[in-house]
Structures are given as C-alpha cells and as structure tokens.
Amino acid sequence: MCLAIPGEVVEVLPDRADLAKVVVSGVRRNINISLLAEDPPAPGEWVLIHVGFALSKVDETEARAVLEFLAGIGQSYSDELDAFEDSHID
Known part of the structure; x- marks a missing residue:
C-alpha cells in the first residue's frame, strides 16, 4: 500500500528552489516541491508527501x-x- 504522509517543511534549499527539507516523524529528508510551484511551501508549513x-x-x-x-x-x-527514511533526493 502506498500512502501520502504529512511532513513539516523546515527549509527550502537555497540553491535548489524545487527541493525542500522536511521532517516526518523525526526523519529529515529532501523532497521535491516542484508540483507546488504556483504556491510553494515555506518553512513551518505542512505538505502531503508521496514517493518523494x-x-x-x-x-x-x-x-x-x-x-x-x-x-x-x-x-x-x-x-x-521505513521507505521514507531510506530515500534520498540530492
């Protein structure tokens, strides 16, 4: 089963406007935010994440x-x- 999980944006990467660092249940990872380009998330906002x-x-x-x-x-x-913790987007 694939789920969309909520994560809190803690940083939009300064050199990559399409990537943001989020925290999901204590795990920090970079995710792609390009699908939200018309209204990009800012630090402190929450997003639903699926496959990065x-x-x-x-x-x-x-x-x-x-x-x-x-x-x-x-x-x-x-x-x-577990899948989120093992994922890496650079």
Missing part, C-alpha cells in the same frame, strides 16, 4: 490528524516511514 514529491499543502491540524490515523493503522505506516 509534495502533492499538496495541508494545515498543521489536518497533518497531525493524518499522522495519528496512520500510526493507528500499524504496519503500512511503519513500512512507509
């Missing part, structure tokens, strides 16, 4: 609700977090 791409912005309340739900479904969420 930010698909949409979400507010913090919705992001936390999704994280709680995902934690409750167990193994699928754990698998998605």
Whole structure:
C-alpha cells in the first residue's frame, strides 16, 4: 500500500528552489516541491508527501490528524516511514 504522509517543511534549499527539507516523524529528508510551484511551501508549513514529491499543502491540524490515523493503522505506516527514511533526493 502506498500512502501520502504529512511532513513539516523546515527549509527550502537555497540553491535548489524545487527541493525542500522536511521532517516526518523525526526523519529529515529532501523532497521535491516542484508540483507546488504556483504556491510553494515555506518553512513551518505542512505538505502531503508521496514517493518523494509534495502533492499538496495541508494545515498543521489536518497533518497531525493524518499522522495519528496512520500510526493507528500499524504496519503500512511503519513500512512507509521505513521507505521514507531510506530515500534520498540530492
């Protein structure tokens, strides 16, 4: 099962406007934000991430609700977090 997981943007990379550093459950990774070019996320904003791409912005309340739900479904969420932790976009 593939899931979109919420992450908080902590930095837009200064030399790569299409990439942002996000935190998902304590894991920091670069993700591609080019799909949101018309309204790019800023540090402190939350995005839904799937296969290394930010698909949409979400507010913090919705992001936390999704994280709680995902934690409750167990193994699928754990698998998605493992895949996120193993991913690298440079």
